[in-house]
Amino acid sequence: MAWFKRTDKGIKTSTEEKKDAPDGLWFKTPQGNIIHTRELKNNSYVCPDDDYHVKIGSKEYFEILFDNNQFKELDANMTSGDPLNFTDSKPYPARIEATIKKTDLKDAVRSAVGKIDGQDIVIACMDFNFIGGSMGSVVGEKIARAIDHSLKNKIPFLMISKSGGARMMEAGFSLMQMAKTSAKLSLLDDAKIPYISLLTDPTTGGVTASYAMLGDFNIAEPGALIGFAGPRVIRETIGKDLPKGFQSSEFVLEHGFLDFIIDRRQLKSRLSTLLRLLKN
Structure with missing residues (x-):
């Protein structure tokens, strides 16, 4: 019965020497399913x-979409100024600098030119x-310049x-980007150059009210939150409970504001097919 008895010949690893699994090795979804990050x-x-x-983010989307993850980034070093000398809990330039260090990003958008299944795209x-x-x-500005590259x-x-949505630290300067990008997109339309808008979770505020909803094709990922004001704000404003699934991409599609919803695993192939159809 030695199998059921502890002996002195067992593993003797001190508590200090025991190691936990590395952070980020597993991912748990909101539904409780666990998947290895490599498989994910x-x-x-x-x-x-x-x-x-x-x-x-952009790193992962570029890996998924660009052939062999090969692309040329546009305006990679552009960073924000402080036109309003904004100060809240900390000066705006300090927050920008801290966010750059934390995320290794220069701002909230990256633009690049490359190929999807051999087809040029920005x-x-x-x-x-x-x-x-x-x-x-x-x-x-980066979106406007990316559109210029397409043109x-x-x-x-x-x-x-x-x-x-809009960045409060830039106030009116931020809101001006809605008109600026919309005007640039109208030039794409005049030139008959396709513009595809992909809305992901979340897409809200002034972005939804401008370039995100102006595509020749407006598409979205499943379950994405899409809207202008948030559900809580709307509920408190109108004083009524909102429909089930309100502002989800499925709800928005049902009410005619999207052309179709696309699973990310099929995104590249579906975009490639759409580009070929538009080209022909």
């Missing part, structure tokens, strides 16, 4: 057990980790939105 990455950051789309992708993906002067080279433009 290989599955385009979608959990296969419940189809939960993990929130990702992609601008927002990053929510940079001050909530807020739209400031740099975001508007100059006559290649399609894809905008991937993920934002909490």
Whole structure:
């Protein structure tokens, strides 16, 4: 019965020497499903057990979409100024500097030119980790310049939105980006160059009220929050309970504001097919 008795020959690892599993090795979805991060990455950051789309940024979207992750980044070093000398809990420039160090991003959008299945495309992708993906002067300017690149080279433009809205630290300068980007997109329309808008979780505020909803095709990922004001604000304003699934991409599609919803695992192939259809 020695199997059931502790002996002195067992493993003797001190508490100090025991090591936990590395952080980030596993991911748990809101539904409670657990998946290894390597498998998650290989599955385009979608959990296969419940189809939960993990929130990702420009780095991951570029890896998924650009052929062999090869692209040329546009205006990579553009950073925000402080036109209003804004100070809240800390000066705006200090917050920008701290966020750059924390995220290794220059601002809330990156733009690049590359190929999807051999087809040229310009992609601008927002990053929510940079001050909530807020739209400031740099975001508007980089999107405008990305559109200019599409116009100059006559290649399609894809905008991937993920934002909490306008950046309060730039006030009116931020709101001006709505008109600026919308005007630029009208030039794409005049030139008959395709513009595809992909709305991801969340897409809200002034971004929704401008370039995110102006695509020749407006598409979204499953379960994304899409709207202008948040559900709580709307509920308190109208004094009524909101419909089930209100402001989800499925709800928005049902009410005619989206063309279709696309699973991220099929995103590249579906975009490639759409680009070929538009080209022909």
